[in-house]
Amino acid sequence: MSEAKPSSAESSALVQGGTAPLVCALQSTARQDVSCFHFPGHNRGKAAPSSLSKLIGSRAFLHDLPELPELDDLFSPKGVILDAQRQASQLFGSSKTWFLVNGTTCGIQASVMATCSPGDYLIVPRNCHISVISALVLSGAVPKYIIPEYNSRWDIAGGMTPLQLDEAVKELEEDGKRVGAVLVTSPTYHGVCSNVEGIVSVCHPRGIPVIVDEAHGAHFRFHDSLPSTAIEQGADLAVQSTHKVLCSLTQSSMLHMAGDLVDVDKVSQCLQLLQSSSPSYLLLSSLDAARDQLSKNTNIFDEPLAIASETKDQLMRIPGISVLDLPCFASDFPAIDPLCITLSASDLQLSGYEADDILYEDHQIVSELVGTRAVTFAVNLGTRVQDIEKLVQSAKHLSEKYFFANSSKPMKENRVWAHWRRSLCI
Ligand SMILES: Cc1ncc(COP(=O)(O)O)c(C=O)c1O
Incomplete structure (x- = not known):
């Protein structure tokens, strides 16, 4: 079922053919x-x-x-766009790939519209992205919500489990309802991956297509130590924000398809309905260029992964600082994105917003995401060693300053020390 990551022989074949047709045109x-x-x-x-x-x-x-004749037509591609999309499909292991100029948002909307008729049920996590809500409005599908595990210490939710999904499907079946599709967010914004393969094995025997909001996982195909992609795990449709961890321009995304459960033409028609009739060639060619960059550099994620791993290790050793990891959840989630670093300074009595403000104002560090309890940093191909060193140093300053500031508050200090004595075995 699952398509493996490209072998080095396949990768070198891609390197030889690694031009960017849209960029050249x-x-x-x-x-x-x-x-x-x-x-x-x-x-x-x-x-x-x-x-x-x-x-x-x-x-x-x-x-x-x-859209000049030699630059092809996004909605009826026969030339350079078709060529560029085919090269992307080969690299990402899909049977078909569409380039999107309205982000993952329009890919999610089109995927739901192509699979759900009005009145059909769409099974979704309750914390899904707002584009799923607009997809429900546009398609007329009815939501069946699954409540993901929630960690109140972090104020962060996890993913969807195959067991939760199985229960939801059975409930709908008992009520005689038709399930149009299941939509999974994997990874979540905080990098938590769901067991897509397990979810597929609940859905496919019943003929239910699986759509994966993989907005934050476009890089997963490009290193063995990264989690498996949704398409590798048997998903029917996976929408990726190439502009998030990968390097295309903001608003450019890709929709990948596999298998034959979903009607290809319906997806194409829905995408045309949702996108501009004047797609930006800067956005389109940036997708082609991002694909070309990955085709040409097989070990491209070695360094960011090494940097991120080292950073997490260092952050975890700082008193009062915690790093989000799989043991933070009771459910058996298969992976957490190693390039996504979420830290908490709540043991220093700092909220995520306070920690984020201090890191920005005092240390000029700009995070990706902030919440009540945590701050998330995205490591990517442009992350420099000096940036990561600054992040670790700044977290140390935060710890030193607020650890001692809390010493006038005995209860809090005791709690922090007790925690660190336990974890450092002193
Ligand atoms: C989980 C998730 N899904 C979908 C989207 C939408 O992606 P895009 O901005 O590419 O439209 C986002 C955007 O942040 C997201 O976080």
Whole structure:
């Protein structure tokens, strides 16, 4: 069922063919010496507003091209877009891949609309992303919510388990309801992965398609120590924000498909319904470029993974600082994204918001996500060793400052010391 990560032989084949067709097409069109009478009105940068072109350069405008014949058509691709999407599909192990210009949001909406008719049930985690709620509105599907495990110490929820899903499906079956699809968020924003393979094994014997909101897991295919991807685990549709951990431009995503439970044409039609008829070629070519970057660099995640692992180890040794990990949950979740670092300073009596403010104002550290109890940092291909050293140093300062500030509060100090004495065995 599952498609393995590419072997080194396959990877080197991808390296040889590792061009970026859309990027190349954009480049050759922009090089033409032609008189343009088409949109956009900045006319390949000749009339670009100076405030922005001074900031980002005129070349961004030169390549901001419309759907010219040689640049293909996103909604009926036969040329360079088809080629670029096929190369992405090969790399990500799908049977078909669509490039998206309205983020994972529109991929989730299209996936739900293509699988659920009005009145059908969509089984979803209660903490799903807002795009799932709009997908319910657009499709007319009825939600059957699953409540994920919640850790109140962290104020963070986990994933969905196959057992929870099995119970929900059986409940609906007993009531004679039709389940259109199951939607799983894996990984969550905090990196917690669900057992997608187990979820698929509950759904597929009943003919229920599995959609995975894999917005935060687009990088999973590119290292053996990263969790398995949703498609590798047998999901029918997986939507990934290539613009999150990977390196395409904000708003560009990919929708991957596998198997034959879902109607390909229906997905294409729903995507056309939801997206602009003037898709940005800067966004599209950034997806092609991101795919090309991964095809050419097989060990690209070695360093970020090593850095993230070392950082977690160091943070965990700082008194008063905790790092979110799988043992924080009672459920047997299969993995947590090693590039996602979530820390808590609640043993220093600091909320996530307070810790985040201090890290930003005093140490110029900008996090990805903040909550009442925790702050999350995203490690990626651009993370530098000095950034990570600064994060660890700043967490140490936080600990030193607030650990001693709390010494005037005996109960809190006792609690912190007791915790650290226990964990350090002193
Ligand atoms: C879990 C989850 N799903 C979906 C989305 C939507 O992704 P996009 O911003 O690519 O539309 C997000 C965005 O943050 C998200 O966190």
